[in-house]
Amino acid sequence: MDQRLVGRSGLSVSRIGLGTMTWARDTSAEEATAQLTAFAEAGGTLIDTADVYGGGDAERLIGRLIRDVVPRSELVIATKAVLTHGGERDASRRHLIRALDASLARLGLEEVDLWQLHAFDPRVPLEETLAAVDYAVSTGRTAYAGVCNYTGWQLAAAATWQRCGASRAPIVAAQVEYSLLARDAEEELLPAAGHVGAGVLAWSPLGRGVLTGKYRTGIPADSRAATPHFAEFVRPYLDERCRSIVESVTTAAEGLGASPLAVALAWVRDRPGVSSAIVGARTHAQLLGVLQAEKLTLPWEIREALDDVSDP
Numbered sequence: 001m002d003q004r005l006v007g008r009s010g011l012s013v014s015r016i017g018l019g020t021m022t023w024a025r026d027t028s029a030e031e032a033t034a035q036l037t038a039f040a041e042a043g044g045t046l047i048d049t050a051d052v053y054g055g056g057d058a059e060r061l062i063g064r065l066i067r068d069v070v071p072r073s074e075l076v077i078a079t080k081a082v083l084t085h086g087g088e089r090d091a092s093r094r095h096l097i098r099a100l101d102a103s104l105a106r107l108g109l110e111e112v113d114l115w116q117l118h119a120f121d122p123r124v125p126l127e128e129t130l131a132a133v134d135y136a137v138s139t140g141r142t143a144y145a146g147v148c149n150y151t152g153w154q155l156a157a158a159a160t161w162q163r164c165g166a167s168r169a170p171i172v173a174a175q176v177e178y179s180l181l182a183r184d185a186e187e188e189l190l191p192a193a194g195h196v197g198a199g200v201l202a203w204s205p206l207g208r209g210v211l212t213g214k215y216r217t218g219i220p221a222d223s224r225a226a227t228p229h230f231a232e233f234v235r236p237y238l239d240e241r242c243r244s245i246v247e248s249v250t251t252a253a254e255g256l257g258a259s260p261l262a263v264a265l266a267w268v269r270d271r272p273g274v275s276s277a278i279v280g281a282r283t284h285a286q287l288l289g290v291l292q293a294e295k296l297t298l299p300w301e302i303r304e305a306l307d308d309v310s311d312p
Contacts, residue, residue: 001043001294006275007199009172011114011144013076015269016294017046017201018287019280024057026282032061033069034284040070042291048175048201048278050080050118051103059106067108078114078173078201079103080148082121091121096132100141115142116175120154130161130168137169146173146198152188159196173275174198180245180264180310181207181237190273199275202268206279210237211264213250248309252302262293267306270297 003012018039023032036047049058059079066072081099082091090096100115115136117129133145147155159171174193176185178200185200193200206212215238246260253260269277281287298306 001045003043003045004275005199006114006144006146006201007172007193008197009144009170009199011076011172011199013046013276014044015276016044016265016290017048017078017276017278018044019203019278020047020049020058020062021053021280022282023049024054024061029061029064031282031284033065035281035287036065036070038284038287038291040074042294044291045074045076046078046201046276046278047075048078048203050083051099051106052080052083052085052118055085056102056106059103063106063108072109076113077107077109078116078146079107079112080116080118082118089119089121089123091117091119091124091129091132093128093132093135096129097135100136104141111140112142114144114146114173116146116148116173117150117158119149120147120151126157127161130158133162133171134167134169138167144172145169146175146201147171148175148201148203150174150176150189152190152192155189155198156192156196159192159198163196171196171198173201175201175203175278177204178202178271178274178277179205179207179268180211180249180306181242183310183312186312190271194273200271200273202271202274202277204280205268205277206261206264207237207242207246208234210234210242211246211249211260213246213260216243216246216250245310248306252298252306256296256298256302258296259289259293261289262296263298263302263306265290265293266296266298267303269294270303 162168253263
């Protein structure tokens with residue numbers, strides 16, 4: 001698998017990342033072990049997690065796997081902080097440093113490769129939040145820093161503040177939802193990321209699973225939309241506009257002899273500014289489909305047609 005630099009930093013990641021939001025909850029330890037093994041064997045390096053995934057159990061599971069299954073040296077470990085286990089936001093310096101130390105303990109590491117602010121907290125002065133980032137980098141708790149789910153102006157404000165001091169840690173990555181069904185990031189976030197030199201990490205590049213085509217005739221019993229904690233997450237992408245885009249993706253896939261998953265993933269992965277597309281597979285079988293799709297490069301005619309049909 002190809003490796004890409006994240007923005008204008010020296011951090012190199014695989015152009016497909018492995019998301020772990022379902023690990024230790026919907027994805028068992030056995031499935032996670034099979035996923036990580038297959039991902040690493042395919043040349044994947046970026047493992048994306050967060051302190052709140054599985055109530056912290058996702059990080060604990062990753063910690064066991066990088067100790068017993070795949071060597072730490074072969075992976076890029078990215079985690080996040082800001083959200084509390086109660087669903088609130090807390091970007092105070094006090095909470096952030098405690099959360100990072102707790103993540104490191106669960107992972108069994110002294111340092112992560114990328115630490116991301118999971119969401120913007122308007123209640124806390126941005127300079128206080130970023131002071132925690134500086135502390136984390138200067139004390140060796142993380143090598144790089146990024147943000148997640150920021151708007152364009154929030155990213156620009158954070159990155160510009162960090163560039164104003166020689167001792168401050170730059171914001172090298174901006175993680176955002178981005179797919180053929182969710183292109184709002186193109187309005188502000190992607191241009192801002194390009195301007196400040198941050199690489200884009202695209203989460204849910206398969207449109208919360210809808211772009212695989214699995215929901216074309218209904219809601220499968222084993223799908224995320226059939227679970228109580230993901231039903232509302234998927235529902236916004238089951239409207240008429242999204243169905244039309246899915247049909248176009250399916251038509252393109254049939255013409256290319258590929259899967260709809262492969263077409264949707266290739267479209268996001270190769271968009272300007274995208275360093276990695278993060279896919280959260282629930283099962284090992286799903287991940288194998290992602291890894292097979294990684295080989296596809298879309299012809300420009302198909303890419304332009306998909307651009308047109310999904311233009312927001």
